Amino acid sequence: MSDSIPDVKKVGALLLEIGGLLMSSGASSERIRITTNRIAEAFGYSCDLLITHRALMISVNSNNSNEFFSSLKRTSPHGVNFTVVSGISKMSWKIVEENWSIELIKEEMARLKSISAYPRWLTLVLVGLAGSAFCFLFGGAGLEMAVTFTATVAGLYVRQESHKLKFNPYLNVFFGSVTASMISGLLSKFDWGTNPETAFATSVLFLIPGVPLINSFTDLMDGNIMNGVIRGFNGLMIALAIALGMLVSLMIYQM
Amino acid sequence: MEDAVLILEKGFWFAAAAIGFAALFNVPRRVLWVVGLLGALGGITKTLLITQHQSVIVASLAGSILIGILSVIAAHGKHAPPLIFSIPAVIPMVPGAYMYRMMLGFINLTATLNSENYAQLLYDTLHNALNAVFILMALALGVSAPMLVTRKESVKNLKLKRN
Known part of the structure; x- marks a missing residue:
């Protein structure tokens, strides 16, 4: 990231939301961990996750300052949705390659959640x-x-x-x-x-x-x-x- | 020749079952045909091995390994995680008949005691239960085998021939 690094709180909350969405859509724990790490690193942070079936705990550390963020989020009830799993995976690579902003990511996630591929x-x-x-x-x-x-x-x-x-x-x-x-x-x-x-x-x-x-x-x-x-x-x-x-x-x- | 037609017919229905589950899991439409193809190929492999007198567990394992490998290749081509191809594609191979007979067996075992065929019932139920469990494990193992063998965190890091 060449321009300003987004606030650690915003990134942490976003990562939790992404992780929670993946968990309830049917991704494996390792995939959740890898995806959140990939996105965190794109913003210049490193993160660790405690993943359980119905709650996620995250701790985000800044790579170049003393800032850190820690939070817990309950995940929503599970309902398999592979459009979300696939979409978030694709998005995580775009975030790395195209330097997406947090607003853009939020928009994309809202879009993915609303897609129903089949009537x-x-x-x-x-x-x-x-x-x-x-x-x-x-x-x-x-x-x-x-x-x-x-x-x-x-x-x-x-x-x-x-x-x-x-x-x-x-x-x-x-x-x-x-x-x-x-x-x-x-x-x-x-x-x-x-x-x-x-x-x-x-x-x-x-x-x-x-x-x-x-x-x-x-x-x-x-x-x-x-x-x-x-x-x-x-x-x-x-x-x-x-x-x-x-x-x-x-x-x-x-x- | 007739065998070939029969196997193709089975392959068609394996594909139909895979596509049905893909719809249930909201798999993106652009990859639906891939899921169907993988389901058919895995199912045909399983059917062929059973006709060669392999056990149904080994046949299921072979079919699901094939699906696992193809799903990694498909993930590269279609830019999507392998599991969205592999999970709907292996589901047609679940041992539904064994699970059903196992359930009926358990119900009968609780219902009768001291009847003449209790031992036979016990044997049958155990046989069906073990088959059901091992086939399910074979399917799960087969699907995750390619990722375990390649030891990569993401299929993006896997080098296929084109890059």
């Missing part, structure tokens, strides 16, 4: 197709695939709606699971189709906690054992909620 109906259709794809891969035929599509779309819709109503996140998964398995369970109940079980098993797969589990493993391998264990438990809780939803359907249909 809601398209997400529903694509995820529904993914459900049918699973059903095919596990040996289902046309009827099972059609039912899985319907069940997945309905389940995802219910989950999105209950998310809007601010239910507990695990409860959202449970509602989605019950809805999807109640619809796909009809096939098994009345013994329609050649392989009705595939529809029941695959209609809830859109809920699987892929991001928490893979990030859990990545964190464990990087030595962020605490975060890895916590993310793993979060994934297990989601899996439990899915299983509970299917169990309720099985009990209702008495299968």
Whole structure:
């Protein structure tokens, strides 16, 4: 930076916001650390982070004065958003290469947060197709695939709606699971189709906690054992909620 | 020939599943086709290895390693972190059937005792549970393997042939 170095407080608060956004969008702990360090160094500061699942603590030191800044921030609840992860990664390189100002960074972050790459109906259709794809891969035929599509779309819709109503996140998964398995369970109940079980098993797969589990493993391998264990438990809780939803359907249909 | 068509058909549905999850995770639209391609290639690799009588765990590991390597290359070409390609692409390989049977097995194990087939049920449940767990671990390992092997903090520092 040739011109004046921005205030340490501003940089620290910005770094916390970036780190928190990355955490709730599904980045691994190491990625958060690397990205914040890269941005801090672009402004002539060095920073250290304490990363946990729901809070971040930062301490920023100036490289050429006695200034330092230390703060703690709670991160927002998690919702996977790879547009944000990818956008912040790209932005961090631009900050280094093009000397972005703090205002510019804030604008870019507000823009990234507001982007939704897919309209809601398209997400529903694509995820529904993914459900049918699973059903095919596990040996289902046309009827099972059609039912899985319907069940997945309905389940995802219910989950999105209950998310809007601010239910507990695990409860959202449970509602989605019950809805999807109640619809796909009809096939098994009345013994329609050649392989009705595939529809029941695959209609809830859109809920699987892929991001928490893979990030859990990545964190464990990087030595962020605490975060890895916590993310793993979060994934297990989601899996439990899915299983509970299917169990309720099985009990209702008495299968 | 028929086998080839069948495998391509599977590849198509692997791609569809990967694209569905990419939409769920709000992956930028410009890279959607890459995710689909990676999902298909990984899935085809897994299917081919299973037809060669490899265990499903080894096959999943091979498929996810391929996805991991390709995601690093894609990250270079598309200027995005590798995980946004690799995570949606491996999800079609999750052992959904094993997990489902494991769950049913656990439910049945709590429900019955002293029935004749309890031991058989226990064996089956353990078999399904172990497969599910090891396949999941293989997928996570495979995806992160390329980054571990190259020992770089960012793929930007990785030298591919063009720079």
